[in-house]
Structures are given as C-alpha cells and as structure tokens.
Amino acid sequence: MINNTAPTLVKDIMWTQVDIVDSKCTVQNALNDMQHKKTKMLLVDKSHDYDEYGVVLIADIASKVIAKDRALERVNVYEIMTKPVISVHSDMDIRYCARLLTRLGLSRCPVLDNGKIVGVVSLTNIVLNGLHIV
Template identity: 45%
Template sequence: MKPTTPIKNRDVLMNDYAMIDGLLTISEAIAIAISKNVSILVVNKRHEHDEYGMLLLSDIARKVLATDKSPERVNVYEIMIKPVMSVCPDMDIRYTARLFDQFQINKAPVIEQGNIIGFVTYDDIVIKGMVKNAI
C-alpha cells in the first residue's frame, strides 16, 4: 500500500468571500454580500498590527435581526468576530478538521504571508478532500 500525499488547506480552499471595512453599517454589509453573492465578509485590518475580523450572515441574523436592532444603526465592528482563528495553507486538512472540532468553528481564513488567500470550511474539507483523495 503506497502512502498517500496529505491534502492541504491550499488544495481545498475557496474564494467566496468579500472584504469590507468595519465602519460600514450592517445594511451596507448586507448589500455587499448580496451583490457579490457571498455569505462570508472579511473585515479588513485597520493597520499592519491589527487582525482580520469576520462577519457571517448568521451573525447578522443572531445579533441584529433577532435582537430587533436596526441594520442602519449598527456598525460591522460592533458584531464582527475578531480576532479570527486562521489556518496556514500547508496544514493537512485532517488537522484543520481537528482544530475546527476543538474550537467549535466551521470555517477559517487561510493566511499566507499575512494575507488571506481563501477560506476553508468543513464542507470543503469533506467534499473537495474526498474528491482529491479519489484521484
């Protein structure tokens, strides 16, 4: 039996996200998500020593809509996730899956040399990972 080559995050990452500013209102962020057809919004760093933030549509539903707040009066920075747990592109997807399980997350940005090059999710790990393993 020949050893299999590990599948890495860079092999399964996706680029379905948009970069936004934390000072935008939730209404503006929703408009960007709709126009770009994404459900992940990455909040840009304010300076080189800052960290990325993340805003998911599910965060908006839980923290704005469910609490009856006005999307026009809430800024992204008020409800975003920050800092975001990230993974490196050359990490084996098995370790990424274990990390997700340990920290109860289901997606993370893949960061290389301080820049986001994509996102990896449980779905990507299972679906794309299995396809690559079968080839």
C-alpha cells in the same frame, strides 16, 4: 504500513474568492454584499498593520442586530464582528484543519499566509473535495 502519498493541503481545496469588507461599513451594506455574493461570511479588513482580521456571519447579524431590533443601516460591522478571527495556513494538512474547525465549532475560516488572507476553507470543502477514496 507507511503511507507515501502526500497529504491534501488546505491550499489544494480552499477557495480564493475572498469577501473582505471595511469595519466601518454598515451592516446593511454588508448584508447586501452577502446576498449579492451568496455567502454566509464576510471577513473584516485590518484597520492598520498591527491589527487583526475579523469576521461577521449571518448568525451575528441575526443575533446582534435583528433579534435586538437594531436598524441595519445604523450599526457598523465593527460593532458585531468577531475579532480576532481563527485562521489556518495554506500548507496545513486538511485532516488537522478538520480537527481544528470541528473542535472549535466552526464551519469555515480564512487561510492566511504571511499575515495576508489568501483564501477561505470550509468543512464542506474538506469533505467534498479533500478526501480521496482509494
């Protein structure tokens, strides 16, 4: 049986409110930003054109700063971020995106088009907004 319906793409379900911080900002400032925006992930901007984006998660702050008894205001984001960040493109079928995220043990990732962040997609987005039951 051939399915003639167009697939649901990442761009159809991603959110475009993206939280990007400078790598030199303190973890305290990043955490304040996370609390204010009610997010668990901040993307870290490139330092120059040939750099890559990074990501800092609540788990990074917990394991690399709080658990090691480091001062939030004395640690910079670049010291604890993960870089380069795993990303997907906006025209990716959400089924492949779901496979990639689960295979890598990720719950969310940025969406890049032409090397620029255009959104963020999460497994929650995919499950709750992406699957159309026929």
